[in-house]
Amino acid sequence: MAVIGSILYFYGGKPFFSGAKTEFQTKKPGMMSLITLGITVAYFYSIYSVIANHLFHVTPPVDEFFWELSTLIDIMLLGHIIEMKSIDSAGSAVDALSKLLPDTARVVKNGQVVSVNVADLKVNDVVQVQAGGKIPADGLIVKGTTTVNESLVTGESKLVSKTVNDEVIGGAINNDGTFEFKVTKAQGDSFLNKVMQLVQHASENKSHAQTVADRVAGYLFYAALSVAIIAFIVWMLVSGATVALPIAVTVLIIACPHALGLAVPLVVSRSTALAAQNGLLIRDSSALERANRVHYVLMDKTGTLTAGNFKLNFYQTLNDAYSKTDILKIAGSLEQTSSHPLAKGVMTAVLENHLQIQSAENVQQIPGFGLIGNVNGKIYQLVSSNFFNKNQVQYDQTVVNKLLADKNNSISFLIENNQVIGAIGEGDEIKPGSKPMIDYLKQHHIQPVMLTGDNAAIAESVARQLGISDFQAKLLPEDKQKIVSKYQQKGPTMFIGDGVNDAPSLSGADVGVAIGAGTDVAIDSADIVLVRSDPKDVVDLFKLAKRTSEKMKQNLWWGAGYNIIAIPLAAGILAFAGILLSPMVGAVLMSLSTIVVSINALTLRVG
Incomplete structure (x- = not known):
């Protein structure tokens, strides 16, 4: 046991020694300091017991704590591993994301389909996806119609219909029909990659509850040290060193925050994985x-x-120099490169009316108002009525007020040379x-x-x-x-x-x-x-937020509760009643507390 205990102490204790060193350097002893104190006292006292018992044959024999030391280090390492695992990946749902992309993609080049590694895909490559195949990258459909299963990526259980100009997400599964799409994002900027980065970032951030756990461990460090010293002095006076020393050592061993160390990492890992599973x-x-x-x-x-799927319900001219069709064509020229929800309604109307529109030049956003751009040598603005208040815009107030009174349409106004020349109305629906x-x-x-x-x-x-x-x-x-x-x-x-x-x-x-x-x-x-x-x-x-908070609080109480009860009992506060907590019983209670904390975290659910 001495050999095994030495290996565990010097090798298994490394993460805790390193953490304790950092805590002492910052003058903030906490969980790592408490663990280091407990295992160090247990190890060197056990080495002393081996020497005393086997070399000097003292009577009565000195108790050794190698079993407790081994259990303590194993459980604390388990907590450390779980915490590191939650940092690397928050659960199997997120681990699976990295495996969603296929290894190869069918790229269309010069009318021929060739197989290339997914890692070699470039923006603007045209990729063919057959029925049942995985979509290898983010992009826009350029040919074909299909339904896509995005459940493993977004959590959406229903099949999603896709057609030309619709987005597809890498990792989703093509349900039926062959289609072609143009890659719009490199692998490093893909949706899946961002998901993985998000979850990793979330796990690396220390939660408020973990900060509380560290603070509690800091208090326990001073409390355990104080109780151990007081217990040693009292029992030294009452029964001598042979009784006082084992009790003081037992206090320090039992004070190690086994369950407290697992309390928060387990809940964070579980909640982050559940969240990812549910989109x-x-x-x-x-x-x-x-x-x-x-x-x-x-x-x-x-x-x-609202859905943001705007439908153009009307468009009209407010200037005799422009026809109704002119208004729609100019609006289409400005909106054709915009990603704003209002742009889709305008462009759909342009396509439905089979209009030929010119390319606009120098199109820029006017933050909070709309767009400005050059169409056929003239500067136009397509804006909301908010734009009128901060600019010298000429308009018929009666007509504009009547349009703005429409409760079913969002109104945009087309302006040329500070004059309102037209209006378009688009309707949206509530989700x-x-x-x-x-x-x-x-x-x-x-x-x-x-x-x-x-x-x-x-x-x-x-x-x-x-x-x-x-x-x-x-x-x-x-x-x-x-x-x-x-x-x-x-x-x-x-x-x-x-x-x-x-x-x-x-x-x-x-x-x-x-x-x-x-x-x-x-x-x-x-x-x-x-x-x-x-x-x-x-x-x-x-x-999920409510249940996560509840689980963290419950686990903190379970973790700290063990120490609150066990430390006084180990110190002999009830010795007069024949109750003195031995290291063996303390280890059993510690294990039970750890099991309760683990099971409690695993019962976390969203609904």
Whole structure:
């Protein structure tokens, strides 16, 4: 046992010695210091017992703690391994993501299909995917129609229909039909790669609960040391060194935070894996704990509460020099390269009307307002009415006010030479999951707030249908950020947006949640990313946040509770009643505590 104990102490104890050194250098002894103290005392006392018993044959024989030492190091190493494993990958669901891509892809070159390694795919390569095959990269369909199974990537259980110009995600499975797509992102920028980076980043972040566990371990270090010294002095006076020394050593051994060391890493690993399985990508593990304390949920309208699939319901001229068709063609020229949700409705109408449009030059975003660009030598702006207030725009107020009173359409105005020359109206629909999400928030006393850049009539209509009493319209991105800051003064705040112009609010909120099924969602600004474009996933997020917080608290109590009970018993506080905790019994209790903590973490569920 002495040989095995020595190997375990010097080799298995390395991670703890290194951690303790760092803690002492920063003058913040914690879990690593407590473990190091316990195993060091156990080891050297056991070596002393071997020498005393076998060389000097002392009577009564001195107890040795090699068995307790071995058990202690093994369990603490198990906790360390679990923690490192959660950093490398948060569960099997995320591990599987790296295996979703096929090894080879069928690339179309000069009319011929050739097989190449997926790692060699380049942006703009055209790839053919046959029925039942895995999609090897992110891209846009250029030929064919199919249905795609994205369940392993996004968690979406239903087959998703795809046609020309629709996005496909690498790792999804082509259900039926052969199609061709153009690669739009290199492997390093792919959706799958971002998912892996997000989960790894989440596991590397120390949660608030883990910080609490470390702080508790710090208190235990001083408490155990103090109790051991006091117990040694008291028992030295009462029964002498032969009784006092083993008791002091037992206190230090039992004080090691076995279960406490496993308490939080197990829950973090389990919750991050569960989240990934359900289409929730956690960038920051502490975000789940913050989400459980949220009082206000501020959210964008377009793309978050509404589908963002705009349909052009009308377009009209407001200037005799332009025909109705001219208005649509100019708008199409400006919107053809835009990724904004409003652009899709315009371009669909252009295609349906078989219009030939010119390429616009120098097209730029006017943040919060719309677009500006050069079409056929003239400068045009396609903007919301908010643009009028900050620019010298000439328009018929009666006509514009009538258009803005439309509660079913988002209105954009076409401007040339500071004059309104036309208007287009696009309608959107509320997502089916929006109402259940709002109802859940209200039932749990969380106030929903809708923020939108759209006009007041549209905002009022959507808010009324969803039961949102607090909403603000005609906002610029910087306005939303200021409102988020204002609500933060009242209490913890979450912001939910689709990533379009929402980056300042997402990063500024206590919890930023990006929602959207596309690969271009602004994940860099958010703490949590909802892969599916379904507001009901916010409900799952809150449920998981609540259960994760509960499990962490339970595990902390189980972990710390063992030490709170065991240390006084080991010190002999109930010795007068014949109760004195031996190292053997302490090890059994330690094992039971560890098992309880592990099982408790594994019972974590989303719903």
